[in-house]
Amino acid sequence: MLLGEAEKTQVTKKMLSAMVGTLALAGATLAADATIADVEQRSGEVGQRDSEVGQLSAEDGVYTDEQADRGERAYEIECGTCHGADIRGGETSISLMGRDFMQYWREESLGILYGIIQETMPEDDPGRLSDRETVDLIAMMLRANLLPAGDEELEPDQEMLFEIRLTAATAQ
Numbered sequence: 161m162l163l164g165e166a167e168k169t170q171v172t173k174k175m176l177s178a179m180v181g182t183l184a185l186a187g188a189t190l191a192a193d194a195t196i197a198d199v200e201q202r203s204g205e206v207g208q209r210d211s212e213v214g215q216l217s218a219e220d221g222v223y224t225d226e227q228a229d230r231g232e233r234a235y236e237i238e239c240g241t242c243h244g245a246d247i248r249g250g251e252t253s254i255s256l257m258g259r260d261f262m263q264y265w266r267e268e269s270l271g272i273l274y275g276i277i278q279e280t281m282p283e284d285d286p287g288r289l290s291d292r293e294t295v296d297l298i299a300m301m302l303r304a305n306l307l308p309a310g311d312e313e314l315e316p317d318q319e320m321l322f323e324i325r326l327t328a329a330t331a332q
């Protein structure tokens with residue numbers, strides 16, 4: 161994970177704990193007082209495994225349109241009140257699409273995004289999204305960010321999601 165200095169400060173405690181939970185699920189062991197550097201190091205290890213199996217990215221068409229439609233319906237019920245009916249953010253929360261979102265997530269794996277959504281969202285009642293709803297929501301977000309649909313659904317398998325980066329391109 162290559163976060164810039166400015167981006168590092170955006171990593172909230174909540175996100176950090178979600179990442180720690182996520183990485184623990186991936187088989188990594190982290191001390192409870194893990195620092196951002198620890199998390200980065202661990203994600204680096206996950207990343208290294210990525211390059212061994214070949215770099216898969218969400219640009220390769222990793223969800224279906226039908227799945228993104230389901231995600232949109234879940235979004236309207238669970239997320240729209242805060243993130244905006246058009247996904248561009250509201251007064252109390254940030255946009256889940258567009259340049260800032262892509263800049264921030266481009267080099268992350270979908271596994272990290274999955275862990276963060278499942279453990280911290282919806283912010284007012286986290287932890288109640290099913291595995292299936294969570295990947296459907298990711299499919300909806302990928303489509304909103306103009307990443308292409310494909311023939312196979314994104315599966316709620318976090319090990320596999322760790323192998324898929326949001327974009328193949330490396331940030332400048």
Ligand code: HEC
Nearest residue numbers: 172174238239242252253254261264277281282283284297
């Ligand atoms: C009660 C308001 C609220 C609801 C409902 C909500 N969110 Fe959020 N969300 C936030 C706030 C506030 C942040 C940013 C601060 C934070 O990380 O805690 C955020 C951050 C996020 C992020 C991190 C974005 C980034 O670029 O760092 C994602 C992803 C996300 N939300 C997805 C969702 C999804 C998917 C749902 C629906 C299941 C949802 N949220 C529902 C308030 C909400």
